Amino acid sequence: MKLPRIFRTTPFRLTLLFLALFASAASAFLAYIYVATAGEATRRTEREIRREMRSMVDVYDRAGLDAVNQSLIERAASEKPFLYLLLTKDGRRISGTIEESPVDDFTGAPAWATFQVTDIDAQGHAIKHPARGLQERLHNGEILFVGADAGEDEAYVGKIVRALQAAGLLVVVLGLAGGVLVSRNVSRTMVDLINVVERVRNGETGVRAHVRGARDEFDELAQGVNEMLDRLERSMAGHKHAGDAIAHDLRSPLTRLRARLEAAYIDVEAGKGNPEEALAQALEDTDGVLKTFGAVLSIARLQAAGQAPDPVLFDPADLAADMSELYEPFCEEKDIEFSSELTKGLSVRGNREFLAQAVANILDNAVKYTPAGGAIMLRVRRRSSGEVEFSVTDTGPGVPDEDRERVIQRFVRLENSRNEPGAGLGLSLVAAVAEAHGGRLELSEGPGKVGDMGPGLRVAFILPRA
């Protein structure tokens, strides 16, 4: 038999455990109360019986048997009488309010007995009461029994027992109800999370857990699960994209390479033409393929690792100065004015190689799209947020607002740039480097339109403060 879900939840089981512990503690407590109160009632009765017995023995010692008899009759008529029985030496009844002694096998030593007395109530019904009594031998051998009705004590103890039973029941019921309530609450949250996990397992990778805003551990768990799923999704998308991308970007150069080799082969077979040219071109194509391959691998590794390897602390201006030095002649060659504005003394933590490559790729991109007569500026500065920003501004055609996000995506190249050479990987690698350093990439408009130049593009590579 399968229990309903609520009874199988961890909180409910915990509740049961706590309930059991609490119930044992409560029972021990209630048992103590019972012993203390019920015992006290009995002891009080016995104390009164003993006092009465002393008083009667006193009368006997002072005034003899007849006085006791007399006193017994007087006392039996009082408001709340004791029970008396006076016997001769050999146990024959002399007088008293009960017929015979409840004490069997009387040895002569004081003896206690518990017995029952029968009362007739107003309606004539016989009611049995529990009673307790003490029997002692008097000096001259007569026997005196003094007892008392314990019915009131019994009723008192009974009340206590009933109260304790009710209290016990209340503990169990409240505990169970509380347990069910807590379990229901907890398990509803858990079931939500379990459902999310189940759905993700079945392929609905877009599902996310509901964060209730209670800021408790369930919210933390839900948030953690969501972040994990986000990251997995990104990573999966990255891997899927990497496959597509490798296929896409390697297909055309490989096809070109094959065509070139085939043409050279045909030429050589026909004994005409110079195959050297074709082979040299093929070699160059192969280098291009290898370069693309390397870039794809770098992106995949950075995304898989999620962080840059071997981070070091360094001055970003130094790195930017190196890149300026590397690219300045290149710009000059293309008749592009290159300038830089580098704030010294800042520090960033990261992988120098990857960051240098990122800046180089941004510069590559700028040089590729900036026409002769244009300008490129490399800047390093500290943002008001404390972040460090490398930025490259060019006076090329820029990127339309709606395409900027797409540009960063791997291999996406804008339609109007299809005829430009390049792997189309540049900015995606830059974005991967930024992400691996906890930074980001921002694209915005350059200096604006001047003549047939512009509006330009400004690529900012932003790293968190070191």
Next chain:
Amino acid sequence: MRILIVEDDLEAAEAMARGLTEAGHDCVRGADGEEGLAAAREGQFDVMVVDRMMPKMNGVQLVEALRREGDRTPVLFLSALGEVSDRVDGLQAGGDDYLVKPYAFPELIARIEALARRRDTGSVQTLLKVGDLEMDLIARTVHRAGQEIDLQPREFQLLEFMMRHAGQSVTRTMLLEKVWHYHFDPQTNVIDVHISRLRSKIDKGFDRAMLQTVRGAGYRLDA
């Protein structure tokens, strides 16, 4: 020169050996780390090309073992890994250079020859001479046929590297690595512009050009 190739990918090793043999080198092959170590202990080599990941004994362990025994033969690590930390690990283990698979063959041969050359120049030189080109490393001056050539600091470093490897092909990646000290492949050929500037300074006005472009490989400085 004699080259030891320790590579467990037999096809790759075969292709490498054929290429190196055609380039006039003598090749010995080891198919795993243990074989490689035995071969290295047995023979004298100018350069060893060692794959990092191999069965039995990996490349790093092999080189560490050799270095402990005092063998200083230059080692070029080959690796399919290629993260920067792998490169650092390899160089710390006693490797002298590092090449990531897949590589272009000219890159491999250029690096092998550069390593062999480095071994030759054990003594400290203060004057480099290639043909009629002279470089004074202390005065930081360069003359060609007695005529002083004014170079920027980076151009000086570039020429120094080319002169130390005169007669060999050096690739663009090698230049970026050894002259600029950055290990990445620039997308565009930024290095070409630096070379052409240098070329215009050392070859302009002379009837013979020393700084040659090697198709599919890089550059070479000829005497």
